[in-house]
Amino acid sequence: MDRAVSRWAPGASYGPVLGQTDLYLLGRDAALEVNPLLKGEVPQYQMQFHVVTGFSSSNRNQGDTSVQGKDEPATLPRVTQIILISRFSPWCTIIKKDTGVTIGDICSAIYKDYVEHEITDAEYATLSQRAQDQLKRTAAQHFNNQMQPQGGQWGYYTPQQAPDRLRRVDWLRERVYFEGLSKDDNYVQSRLGFKAPNIFVMDLTS
Incomplete structure (x- = not known):
């Protein structure tokens, strides 16, 4: 059937x-x-x-x-x-x-x-100072999470780096x-x- x-x-x-x-x-x-x-x-x-x-x-x-x-x-x-x-x-x-x-x-x-x-300057300007700071921290976290396998595999501390751009995903x-x-x-x-x-x-x- x-x-x-x-x-x-x-x-x-x-x-x-x-x-x-x-x-x-x-x-x-x-x-x-x-x-x-x-x-x-x-x-x-x-x-x-x-x-x-x-x-x-x-x-x-x-x-x-x-x-x-x-x-x-x-x-x-x-x-x-x-x-x-x-x-x-x-x-x-x-x-x-x-x-x-x-x-x-x-x-x-x-x-x-x-x-x-990327987030435009005009879009970024609509955020409060606190929200802008949170956005930058999120962007840095996303950036370093993507870079982590390259440095973290050797067991030494890798200082956080700041990304050169802010993406829409960071807004979330x-x-x-x-x-x-x-x-x-x-x-x-x-x-x-x-x-x-x-x-x-x-x-x-x-």
Whole structure:
């Protein structure tokens, strides 16, 4: 007997892929269902994607640092674009894929957006002096954690060094674990001035 195929199975042949125009025309009927992996609804599994390193610690016991279900669609129906915001940063992360955004696409986009982009002088100036000091300490910690294997392996003390740039990931301070997506239209409306079915809030923890 053939086994039933999961509705979240990877592939480009399961249902429609909705674009921005489709979502607009459908209006309130365009409710998107988020993949259970991104909602913490899979037994004995908790999404934990480390934004600084780009690895997942969810399957660390098995020695696997990849994201579980990375090729599965992030939503059903699938969509060509997903917009992410966070309660802990001022930026929007936009993920686009013509065949439908996957879980892996989301994790990759978050990593690139926060690790590869620097904080601008104007963004830095919006912070209080205390917040600026905390940001610099976080940046130094992230920088030295990445450099640690090179000096720490010999057992001698390596003085902390200051990074030559401040990245978006440093803004998050200790909240560097992406654990999924949630829907909060009230918060989205207050942040962006509008809401849409494909705008989600990132769940970030320490």
